[in-house]
Amino acid sequence: MIPLFQASHRDHRWWEAWARWMRADLAHPSDFLRRLALGWAGGTIALGVIGLVCYKLGLDAVAAESIFLIAIVLISLVGSFTMSIGLCIVAVLYIDFFFIKPTLTFDIQYKQDIPALLTFSIASLAITGLVRHVRMLGETQIEQARLLDLTHDTVIVRDMDGVILFWNFGAEEMYGWRKREAIGKIIHTLLKTRFPVSLDDATDTLLRTGRWEGELIHTRCDGTELVIASRWSLQRNGNGRALATLETGNDVTARKQAEQALRRSQATYLAEAQRLSRTGSFGWNVWSGEVVWSEQTFRIFEFDPHVVPTLELVLQRVHPEDVERFRNTIGDASTHKQDFDFEFRLVLPDGAIKYLHVVAHVMKDEPERLHYAGAVMDVTEARQAEQQLHHAQSELARVTRVTTLGELSASIAHEVGQPLAAIVTSGEACLRWLERQPPEPDEVRAGVMRMVGEGRRATEIVRRIRTLARKDTGQKVPLGLNDVVNDVISLTQREVLSHQVPLRVRLAPLLPPVLGDRVQLQQVLINLVMNGIQAMDGVTGWARELSIETGLTPDGNVRLTVRDCGTGIDPHHAERLFDAFFSTKPHGMGMGLSICRSIIDSHGGKIKVFNNEAHGATFQCVLPPLAKEAA
Template sequence: MMIDRLARPRYLMVLWLSGCIALSGATWLCFRLGLDLSATGFVFLIVIVLLSLMDSLISSIVFSIFALSCLNYFFAEPLFSFQITYARDLLALAAFLITSLAITTLVRHIRRLGNAQREQARLLDLAHDTVFVRDMSDVITYWNRGAEELYGWKKREALGKTSHDLLQTRFPTPLDEINETLLRTGSWEGELVHTKRDGVNVIVGSRWSLQQSESGRPLAILETNIDMTEHKRAEEALRRNQAQYLAEAQALSLSGSFGWNVSRGEIFWSDQSFRIFEYDGETTPTIEMALARTHPDDVAFVRQMIDQAAQTGQDFDYEHRLLMPGGSIKHLHVVAHAVRDDHAIRRFVGAIMDVTAARLAERQLREVQAELAHVTRLTALGELSASIAHEVTQPLAAIVTNGEACLRWLGHPIPSPEEVQACVERMIVDGKRAAEIVRRVRQLTRKGVSQKVHLDLNDVISDAVSLVQHELLSHRVSLRLKLSPELPPLFADRIELQQVILNLVINGIQAMDALSGRPRELLIETLRDEQGYAVVAVHDAGSGIKPETANRLFKPFFTTKPNGMGMGLSICRSIIEAHGGRVWASNHASQDAVFQFSLPPTNVNESC
């Protein structure tokens, strides 16, 4: 710091001394040549301007005052005196001083501007981005080092050339539109394709800035470009990888994608969509191609869905079947989302999922569930065999008794046709009763798919209860029915609901085997809940449900019975859920166990 403080004064002393010597030499020369005051002042101005370039305003003032003194002493009347005789000389000296200060100030300002421009140019040369300036005729007036490195042309080769011709620029939109935007907003941004000196194309992110005069007149265009070639290649490679991964993922998931421009009638299919429909990927997909593969029974439905989507522009989600040329059948799940843009062009983007395997698995699952339900029904009938035998034996015994009575009446000396008729009528009633019991048992033992019909839940309960009368008597259980007459009509499978009720009743009876000290009572109650569902509740007077087993009651193979299979309650849940309802168990306020299930009314169930 000390060296810097000393260097400045030394520099000024040397400069001022040199400047005064130069002005003194100019004074001597002008005096010998006999120049007047005006001519000498002009010479002094040249010397002062040259000296002012070497320092600040203070030096310019020093030199101007020294030059003014020389002019007054050697060239103004009287000579060799600082007095001024004529007013014109005074005005000339004042004009010299003002002109000298004004010119030196202007020169220093121009010098600073030049230094700033040189510094800016140096900084622009250090930048890696390409920067060049072109006039309004697109002629290049500045070309930085970054432009030399990117494009290959040196500054001397590029200056004076038309930029778009030199770089063979390819524009994303017409040049007239770009220039219109530039003149209107003062800037423009976009991507351009330029050709380098070696003929290689390069993609640049370009920004144009309009340079204007103070009056707003366009002067030049500053263009800065960033090389985006590698970035674009990386993006393209990423897109290819994503497309490859997407294609592999779709192939693994058996899901294809599609696009549908309704306004233009254009359809796009992914590779997996072509594979699902078994068409060549080189063909152009159409709606008729999809309908040609659609199962004949589903063509009308699919066409209706397509027409509805085209008219309303709403999302759609449906399933249908395909009948392939080889005779195989595929199940498809089609879902699409509507996409709308500013031009109100109606388009859809969707997915096509081959759910054939899932539907086959569901069918096999239903068959297995039906098999298990059949086994549990047979198991329940095995447990009820004594009760069924008792129920059948009663009408058969009554038939025998009435038959014997008929014989006795017919053997009287005076036959009584009225008594014989009464006995025969009772025999017919008992025979129908036995036949009805056999019919119900046969229904429960039959094996087949679910057959839903409109039914009354109270009637189903009454039919099921008639098969457990002997079981109730043998276990000393009293049955109480509390059936609501306000139940909604149901659309369900009668046999499957009977199976659920039988399982719950038998479980309730067996739960009270160890009960002593209080009545063994079983209550079957029906009601209609707030949602309009039909609810069945089976209450027993047993020891209730243990907390540790409450969450496992309806799981397969879980049982609390020594010889149980653990499938009864699980199948009950499957049956009820297949009907759109739910089943649950809880302890009543008196610690009695309550098993309940709810079923939706006909309109809710059918809509599902």
Template sequence: MGGKMGSSDRNSQWSYLVRLWVGGSVALCAMAWLCLTLHLRIATAGFCMLIVIVLLSLLDSFISSAIFSVVGGLLLNVYFTPPIFSLAIDKPQDIVPIAAFFITSIAITSLVRRIRTSERLQREQARLLDLTHDTVFVRDEQDVITYWNHAAEALYGWSKEEAVGKVVDNLLKTVFLVPREEIQRVLSRDGYWEGDLVHIKRDGSAAIVASRWTLQHDSRGEPCATLETNNDITQRRQAEELVRKSQAQYLAEAQQLSHTGSFGWNIATGELFWSEEAHRIFESDPNRVPTLDTVRERLHPEDVHIFERMLSEASGTADDFDIEHRLLFPDGRVKHLHVVAHASDAVGGRRQFIGAVMDVTGARETETQLRQTQSELARASRVSALGELSASIAHEVGQPLAAIITSGEACLRWLHRYPPNMEEVEGCVTEMTTEGARAAEIVQRVRRLMKGAPPEHAPVAVNELVDEVVALTKGEMESHCCCLVLHLASDTPVVSGDRVQLQQVLINIIINGLQSMATVPGKHWLTVSSSTDGDNNVVLAVRDSGPGISAANLPRLFDAFFTTRTTGMGMGLAICNSIIEAHGGQILASNNTEGGATFSVILPTAQASIATA
């Protein structure tokens, strides 16, 4: 079927060409006969036939034009060049007009054909521009519309006849989202610009378009027109705005749930931006523009220096800040805030901070309650330890009391003599005073361990701490038949901490060691040493000769409620771990190669603790 149609088309084309060539030749012969009848010169006759050839060239391709040019040249030769009615040429100069006719005919028909091709291409391009869904229009240097496609008619509502000749910005009432001068500067520099514009349609509704401008140049390279294509993105922008509003709503809800507000701060101008949650945290009017004075009005008097130091650092070279401070409200309420921010460059190169302010009052109150609970638990642990040491303490207190009684009885005997021996009496009274002071010191240590006062950090000499604990646990060691060995370095630096809590840790470790060694027969040794490590930390080590710690229990040793004893609660070592971590140190347990275990307490020196704080 396709072959038949192809053959039919070729036959039809050849039939058209034959009719064109025959008809054209007849027309040229007729024009030559007319010119000959009117006795026109060869130049005039050539011009007349050239007109016929140009008209015929509009009907077909270059081949037909060449054929007609040849026919016209032959007619000029036969009818207008002597000898007449012959192809011979007597005079050589007669060849010139025939050649000129042939060349002119070819040149003019080629030019006409090129113009026709160019027009056809322009019509095709215009038809394609009319078929596109994007609006396309062209405006000259005065912004007057010279072309307006079908999509522009459909979008804006004005027909091509109504739009052409109008100034585009007047017709569409263009709203520029960036300055018009800036757009023109970019267009002149790059020859291209794209961005969003707002156009007003014929019915008065607004259309947001993604616009692309391309500068057109003439043959001299001078700008002569601007091609503008627009794509209607109104629905897309409306959807994006809806998403943005939804995201903003979700963000506001999330900030309210997490008690976290956001803020922006321009260093140069001092301008502040607060989110709705930030206003809620400071309990300020959302309609009131926040300032640094707004913050100062709410600052707790004791935290003003924190805020002012942050302002000074932020105004300098600091790129981040992370602070905590309190707010004090007129009714006496206090809020704890955690503020973090990061520096960035604003428009114009000015520094600004973008950050978050979090209301951590609940967390701080929980931490306070936790510390109180831990303090009570630690006190209960100390009371429990003292209960286990009760026999030892009674023994330690009983010794000076027995010495006091003995000295008192001796003092009475020396007084009843006549004359009284005052030197002996004085010696007895001195002994009684010494032993009383010794008993009072033991009682005072027990009272310190018993009380539930909050921790008080102060410089603590580690060796003195060991001596005090040894005095309290001496009787317990004797009851367990344990030999105590002390290796205390004389140059051990002081640590910063709570003496009572550190005593509790050391007592707990010693009691655990005594109880562990009680499960194995033989002589028991307990070594307490003090030293410093390579980082200048103080290391207190308690080494026992018990059975050691099983590999399965070693990782869980400091977990709460973990115990290997049937009567223990499993809180002693967990509390010890919490106390040491609160002091910035760590507590470690390991097995000795020759048997037994070693508990090491590592504490930073007082200078390191102050530097860290």
């Protein structure tokens, strides 16, 4: 291959003419035969003239054979292989005719002349075959050179010192240097090559594997820089010694520019999307401690983008109450190599509080390469909205409780009126005992003690009513569910009596305590009791009864059940029964059962309703005991 690349087209023009002639021969066989006959006749005449001239000059057979051999070689260079073989035979005949005794005849006087003629024949045929082989090689090389010039890719051959041996038309078009200007120059000096790796590393790879490929920066003759996808192939001789490097390449400058533009566009869209969603991204190399932030992450933490982000920098703004949890989460992530997801608060320099939600995923888990990729979301507005929603729900629950208290006004008046009447009665009795002669201080003392007891009872009733009516966010404490039931019974007893509904209470002893808000749980039970009472209004066809029960479920949870004997739940309304503002009552707000479900859900429990087998419906609340909450 190398001699081909060193040759110029001018050196092979006559080979190209011969190649065109041979292609024409294959396309037109009759023309080929005509030329073959003419060539054979011309060659025969030429050889005859050569033989006659040599005979006239008195040359011997050896000298004549040498001249004939030269003539055959020349004829083989321009003629066909068939014609060359025929002329070899003609040359043997002319040598026999002119130079083998007896001369001017085809007879052979001495037998020792026969080997000489055979030797000439073999030599001429061998030379003709070699010439044919050289012509075929020349045709192949010409065709290869032509094909290499047809490609738009660059094809360059350089020796092991980097000197250019071959420079195709594609290289001329791409780099601007003509072939005569490039051949003989050192390629990397001519093109001012910039490598993605060092030239020594690329050469080592080429010698070790026989190939190398990568993207190079080449400079055209006008100074324009091009990005070239280059591929090198090592050429060796038969002994395995490296001879040269075949280098091909194509211009990917436009593609790289488009990719860079796309990346810039994507980065712009990503930055804008992160800004709108208030979500930043980060990378963390656990082993080196290196932290990388996106532009939005700097905005979230309110640090200057030129600051180098570190975990210590983040800790400067973590809320003091969240510092220990932050350290523990980061420490567990680096130790156990697992994803993490948590929330913490920031305290900004102006005192403002931010709520952040951080999620991260392990990208690489190799020695010295534990990497995390994650996202930081500013959820401050969401948390503030949750707080406002909770406040609104608490206010709505309080309004509902006040409304319920209005419905229980008769019961409340009765509950408060009983101790007050007892106090008045005891006071009047004390006055009578004091007016007696002599006074009876023991009776007065007993009467005063009864007055104190009734006063405390009235105070407790008022306290419960004020607790239900006050504006309070609530506080969960350990409490007994049976105590909540007893509080509600005392508040609703008058309502039960006025509707003439028998009340049956079954409280399981030794129930485990639950972690709950007493007022909220009282509100749930009051709503369920009032609904049960109202559901039995107008029922006359069967016995009415309201049942309140407590107990344990098979899985150890605490159960509160309110069962009535009313008309039951319409199946069409069952799925919407706990929806806000849905009510089956003519003047109902539709908030009672919705609030009940919200309260039970916030306590980690479940509330459900189902119709009884005979009459009425059952509401069942299930709450986790304090032991499960702690676990």
